[in-house]
Amino acid sequence: MRLRWSRQELALTHTFTIARSSASAKETLRVELEYAGIVGVGEAIPTSFYGQSLASAEAALAEMAGLLGGDPFQITPIVDRCLARFDDQRAAVSAVDGALHDWVGKRLGVPVWRLLGLDPEAAPLTSFTIGIDEPDVVEAKTAEAAGFPILKIKVGTDRDSEILSAVRRVAPDKVLRVDANGGWPPAAAAEHIRRLEPYHVELVEQPVEPGNNDVFRQLRQTAAVPIVADESCVRPADVVALAGCVDGINIKLSKCGGIREALRMIHTARACGLKVMLGCMIESSIGIAQAAHLAPLADWIDLDGHLLIREDPFEGIGGANGQLTLTDRPGLGVDRRC
Numbered sequence: 001m002r003l004r005w006s007r008q009e010l011a012l013t014h015t016f017t018i019a020r021s022s023a024s025a026k027e028t029l030r031v032e033l034e035y036a037g038i039v040g041v042g043e044a045i046p047t048s049f050y051g052q053s054l055a056s057a058e059a060a061l062a063e064m065a066g067l068l069g070g071d072p073f074q075i076t077p078i079v080d081r082c083l084a085r086f087d088d089q090r091a092a093v094s095a096v097d098g099a100l101h102d103w104v105g106k107r108l109g110v111p112v113w114r115l116l117g118l119d120p121e122a123a124p125l126t127s128f129t130i131g132i133d134e135p136d137v138v139e140a141k142t143a144e145a146a147g148f149p150i151l152k153i154k155v156g157t158d159r160d161s162e163i164l165s166a167v168r169r170v171a172p173d174k175v176l177r178v179d180a181n182g183g184w185p186p187a188a189a190a191e192h193i194r195r196l197e198p199y200h201v202e203l204v205e206q207p208v209e210p211g212n213n214d215v216f217r218q219l220r221q222t223a224a225v226p227i228v229a230d231e232s233c234v235r236p237a238d239v240v241a242l243a244g245c246v247d248g249i250n251i252k253l254s255k256c257g258g259i260r261e262a263l264r265m266i267h268t269a270r271a272c273g274l275k276v277m278l279g280c281m282i283e284s285s286i287g288i289a290q291a292a293h294l295a296p297l298a299d300w301i302d303l304d305g306h307l308l309i310r311e312d313p314f315e316g317i318g319g320a321n322g323q324l325t326l327t328d329r330p331g332l333g334v335d336r337r338c
Contacts, residue, residue: 009025181205
């Protein structure tokens with residue numbers, strides 16, 4: 001098997017701001033795995049929050065090329081070998097995992113969802129994310145997102161009420177989810193959540209920084225809405241540690257290491273009585289497709305990274321009106337735009 005990769009820059013439609021950072025573009029790695037004349041593709045989205053960079057992901061991929069062996073159908077042992085060597089470079093592992101699934105699907109002529117034995121009709125609608133901004137800008141962004149029935153609003157500031165009021169002026173009846181990205185101080189998180197009550201939000205994601213599972217537990221006991229962990233839940237072992245502390249977890253493939261690791265986390269979450277959200281970074285349709293094929297297993301999905309960029313280099317996964325497209329096209333089902 002031959003492994004190659006290249007950098008691709010994704011310019012955002014709007015500057016995207018969360019509680020800890022802001023960006024107008026995102027560089028990712030498009031990864032290709034070639035064997036027997038078939039090319040499988042995947043995408044790595046290295047994130048500094050998890051100690052990753054483009055350079056560290058590329059260095060990991062260079063070494064992973066020697067761990068692949070000679071049979072692309074052996075996805076699980078290949079991914080396990082890569083994770084054992086590169087636990088801290090799970091974005092790169094996810095790209096290899098995605099490329100392997102894409103290759104196998106193309107080789108067999110079936111979509112990945114069929115390989116996994118899933119029903120695409122069971123996939124929920126994706127939310128569309130509105131980043132932190134001045135209230136008038138948030139109002140304009142909300143108006144632009146008129147076609148999406150579910151909105152995810154970034155919070156974690158002292159202006160959260162202003163932001164949510166701006167959203168509700170334009171979208172009084174839409175389903176709202178909020179994500180603080182760990183931006184609220186632990187001692188004040190309960191009060192921040194209480195202030196959300198007038199806006200009728202469906203859930204609160206990552207109210208405090210990772211490492212505060214006891215705070216999660218306390219919030220879950222008092223909050224009127226479900227609490228979902230994101231940055232606190234990276235690996236399968238994290239799921240068990242969060243049982244009883246939160247209502248659900250957000251699984252991101254570039255965070256956890258790909259489809260195989262995500263499946264482990266989903267099944268562990270179900271055994272622990274937790275709900276499941278599938279999330280994403282800023283990424284192209286390749287990365288979104290890797291997660292979208294697991295969407296029938298999720299309670300909520302937030303797979304809109306490709307909808308936040310100006311020009312997606314790939315197509316095939318859709319997303320209009322919150323409906324992702326899982327077709328009968330083989331593999332991940334995405335192609336480069338003409």
